[in-house]
Amino acid sequence: MEHDTKCLLSELRAKSPESLGSRMFELQSRSQLVQQKTAMRLCVQVDLNADNDPMSGTDPIELRHHKSDEYIAISCPWYVPGHDTVSGRYRFTPEQPPGVIMPPDDVLNRILNFKKCNSDYLNTPFWVDKICINQEAGDEKELAVHSMDLVYQYSGRKVVTDGKERFIGCSLGLLFLEIRTIAQLTMLRKLLDSKFAENVDNESKLLISVEEAISVLDLIEFILSDNWWHRAWIFQEEFLASRHMLLLLPCTLDRTGLFETNEEGIDLFGQTAGEIEVRPLNFRTEVTVFCLALCRNADETVRNRCDQILKQARRYTFLYRSKYATGPDSMIKAMSPAIFEDISVRGITVPSDTLAIAANCCRYVTRLNSQDLNLLKASLSIAILTLFVLNGEILRHDISPNYILGQTVFKCLRIAKLTIQPPVPAGELIFIKMCRLPAVTITPEGIMVRGVLSRLDKKIKVKVSLSDRELYWKTNDATTTNSLNDAEMRLLRALIAYLKTMREGGDALHTKLKEFLDAQAAERAAGRSAQYWSLPHISVMMAKAICRAIAEGRVLWLSRLHVPRKWTPWLGIFIPDDPFDISGVVSFAFTAREVENELKDRGAKLARRNAWVTSLEVRLPASERIMPKRWMNGLNFFNNKEHIRSLLMPWPKWLQ
Structure with a gap:
């Protein structure tokens, strides 16, 4: 290629x-x-006891392959200069399987040391790509490589046993640079505990002087110099493991009495002998907040250093919400382009x-x-x-x-x-990630898409009582996105009442919205809520956006199925960008959502559970052709089987 x-x-x-x-x-x-993917987990099991200490012993240690849904997924570079010895101490029984490449002793030593020091993982098998994927089998290897996302995504899972929740499995990242001084260790602890910078109302504030901050910057750059941060495959492993990923950094310092401890008397750097444990998600968060805060107070040289740091260890959510950016490249408006960019700056062999x-x-x-x-x-x-x-x-x-x-x-x-404006100020980047055209076919002229085309042709303004509006603002909670509260239901009932009074076309929409609201009330009464990032969850988020628009006194836009020269009832409610547009230009909405059959047909069951949705205001330059204008939040009740049609979305001019 x-x-x-x-x-x-x-x-x-x-x-x-x-x-x-x-x-x-x-x-x-x-x-x-x-x-295509496989859910199979061929892991490695080893019996640990006092006679085969992985760090100091010399006796052979026998490994065996073992299928398991509970495992430790290992993340480390294939080649680590100075740590590449394979002595033969570790061996498979009865013989080494074909396609296995034995990792260096140091890698296996540290994995087993972690298991011995953490009793919850003592008997948990581990997964390492070198010895768990047949490196010689072409088709088998290809399938396994395309399934690595599942390995790391499901490495940590929440289970309920006897009514108690607990997490099983994890991902373990191995860094090889060593924290050698108490000063470095203490500074890292303070960084992770937000002692140097804090995020307040999406604004990062520096809590120390710029002079003091330079030493923190030096430490961050030192940690990021480890090759673990610079490999494209490892970026994938950390990204997918997310909060289940734990980093081990070599450190033989005596930490006794230096830091606060948990209820079990263990400090926050963990209990693995000769190592400190750091959550990379926490590290990325604090590094991002710190760099954003420092850039507001520092000169160009320091800002450039921060820019380089954020190319290796940035937290998308904080950059998306931040009121300040270090530069144009630090702006995050969507997750998928950021993912491609982060992969591009990392090393990759192929x-x-x-x-x-x-x-x-x-x-x-x-x-x-x-x-x-x-x-x-x-x-x-x-x-x-x-x-x-x-x-x-x-x-x-x-x-x-x-x-x-x-x-x-x-x-x-x-x-x-396309820029997406999420309907609620929570989980924005995940929502944006789901805003995709569900079914796409590329043609020489553009892409064929399937969905519902409706005509946006009536704007309404719903009047609500002052008490209902005050109740909404008093009880509005941006963190609850999968259910409607009492104030929101009252605003939607006011909308239903308004639709019922309309002389033409309001009956169908009024009936569908009432059914939706009754279903939400029934779910609440039963103590249930929509599953996160399912189609019902998205509908609730859209309904919340409509509630906010009503509370703000904004105009709503009704749409009806577009059938030339034929009257159809209103079935869609959208939030217009410009409620006072008087140009007279007719506009349209294109909506689509992925159905269960499409998920099964496209082999996506193991790939993801989140639904894909589209909600666009579009132009109709010619029959059966649409051009996107903008994302438009709204709630619609079109029949996605009977009303769906295929339309051509021509290429943008730069692709023609």
Whole structure:
């Protein structure tokens, strides 16, 4: 495959007489691969006892393969200079299976040391790619590689035993640089405990002087110098393991009495002998807050250092919500372009692996076969664009072609992805990640999409009592997104009452909204709420956005199924961008959602559980063609079987 991700899109376009869109069509037609995965976990088990101390003993230690749903997933570079000895002390019984590459002794020593020091994991098997994936079997290896996201995502799970919740399994990241001084150790503890900076109302504040902060910056850069932070596959492992990932940093210092301890008398760096334990999610959070706070007070040299740090250890959520950015590259508006960018700055032995890594992190269902693409000597940049579009990412049509063609593919994804305004101020990046076109087919002219096209043709304003409005603002809770409270239900009942008084077309919408509200009330009465990131959850979030619009006195926009020269009832309620638009231009809504059958047909059951949805205001430049204008939050009751139709969304001009 041609590794051309540093080329500008204008350079890519100049290489062929065909448009970029046509080349994407050609590429996907020759290499598209519907995702397949395996839930099998072939782990490694070892019997530990006092006679085979992994750190100081010399006796052989026998390993055996063992299938298990509970395991420790190991994350470390394949090659670590100075730690690459394979002495033969560790061996499989009765013999080494084919395709196994034994990890260095230091890696296995530290895994077993962690198990011995943490009784909850003493008998838990572990998973290491070198010895758990057959490195010689082509098809088997390909399937296992595309399933690595499941290994790390499900490495830690919550289970309920005898009415008690507990987590089983984890992911373990191995760093090899050593914390050598008490000063470094104390500074790291203070960083993780938010002693140097804090986040208040999405604004980062520095709690120490800039001079003191420079020493903290030195420590962060020292930790990030470990190769663990610079490998693309490891980025995937940490991203998917998330809060279940634990880092081990070598440290032989005596910590007795230095730090606060938990109820069991163990300090917050854990109890693993010769190591300190750090949650990378916590580390990323505090590093992001610290760098954002420092940049507001420091000179250009320090800001540049912070920019480099945030390329390796940034927390997307804080950068999305932050009121201050260190520079244009630190702005996060969506997760998938950020994931591609973070992969691009990390080391990767086989560039085409970028496709599998990005697909795993973005939870993409449709894959491209990198083996086919390598044989075709295809452009990696074109392949990335194709993967992005095939999985429903929505492109903007309002960008200057000259501007976007002057970017590399990774910058292009950030610029070209349609801006999404989440309906509620919670879980925004996850919601944006789900805002995709559920069913996409690439054609030479553009993409074929399936959904409901409705006409936006009536704006209404619902009057509510002062007491209802005050109750809403008094009880509004942005953190509760999967159920409606009493105040929200009262506002929706006011909307229902308004629809009931309308002379034409309000009956169907009034009835559907009442059924929706009755179902929500029944769920609440039963003590239930919508499963997070399911279609019912999204409907509740959209309903909350409508409630907020009513409480703010905003206008709502009603839509009806678009059937030329035929009257249809209103079935959609949307929140317009400009409630006072008097241009007279007719606008339309395109909505779509992925149904259960599509999930099964596309082999996505093991890949993800989150639904995909689309809710766009669109232009209708010609019959059966739509062009996206903007994301538009709203609630609709169209029949996604009877009302659905196929429409062409032409390529943006820069792809034509």
